[in-house]
Amino acid sequence: MDLNSELEKYILDHSCPEDEVLADLHRQTHVKIYHPRMVSGHEQGKLLEFLVRMINPSQVLEIGTYTGYSAISIARGLSDQGKLTTIEINDELEDFIRGYFKKAGVEKRINLLIGDALKVIPELNEQFDLVFIDGEKDQYCEYYKLIFEKVKPGGFILADNVLWSGKVIEKKIRDNDYFTKGIREFNTLINSDIRVENIILPMRDGLNLIRKK
Numbered sequence: 001m002d003l004n005s006e007l008e009k010y011i012l013d014h015s016c017p018e019d020e021v022l023a024d025l026h027r028q029t030h031v032k033i034y035h036p037r038m039v040s041g042h043e044q045g046k047l048l049e050f051l052v053r054m055i056n057p058s059q060v061l062e063i064g065t066y067t068g069y070s071a072i073s074i075a076r077g078l079s080d081q082g083k084l085t086t087i088e089i090n091d092e093l094e095d096f097i098r099g100y101f102k103k104a105g106v107e108k109r110i111n112l113l114i115g116d117a118l119k120v121i122p123e124l125n126e127q128f129d130l131v132f133i134d135g136e137k138d139q140y141c142e143y144y145k146l147i148f149e150k151v152k153p154g155g156f157i158l159a160d161n162v163l164w165s166g167k168v169i170e171k172k173i174r175d176n177d178y179f180t181k182g183i184r185e186f187n188t189l190i191n192s193d194i195r196v197e198n199i200i201l202p203m204r205d206g207l208n209l210i211r212k213k
Helices: 003-013 020-032 042-055 069-077 091-104 117-123 137-150 164-169 178-192
Strands: 059-063 083-088 110-114 128-133 151-160 196-201 207-212
Touching: 003 042, 020 042, 020 069, 020 091, 042 069, 042 128, 042 151, 059 069, 059 117, 059 137, 069 083, 069 091, 069 110, 083 091, 083 117, 091 110, 117 137, 128 137, 137 151, 137 178, 164 178, 178 196, 178 207
Parallel strands: 059 083, 059 128, 083 110, 128 151
Antiparallel strands: 151 207, 196 207
């Protein structure tokens, strides 16, 4: 076992255990769903829940539901008045997602929208206290531009996978590596945007925590 694996095990051993529904969701995602590494997992899920509890948002937007792990984590951190809108482009996942929302008892706090986020976001009329970006990596800049005016002043934007397995620091990027290019462009955009302040957390694959001034 390498050092990173040992540290991850230590972190999990000394953190509160994973919820049974989320643990089952994690297992079933790996058994039944394509690209299971996309699931958030316990560490990030618990961090999202804690951040939501601290921020206490009334309206949250998630871009990229996948199988619903992060959505359930966010919903569990919401107050009784809080609402999460989550967008997933893959309609084949809808029944799986809704089934676990119901098992987790959070279905009434979540509005699941199936469709292309780039088309859905302009139709949303809500103002959000928190946005979690975890969709197509080459579209992060477009998501950001679309949601920025929908985020309240003092609100937060979280962007997942911003270290992209370390590829963001590679000197040479293949011409067809659109995801790495997209993530690097996004990180540069955020770093140069005077309307926000940010910090990148090295959790899992990197989480960019952004606050709108």
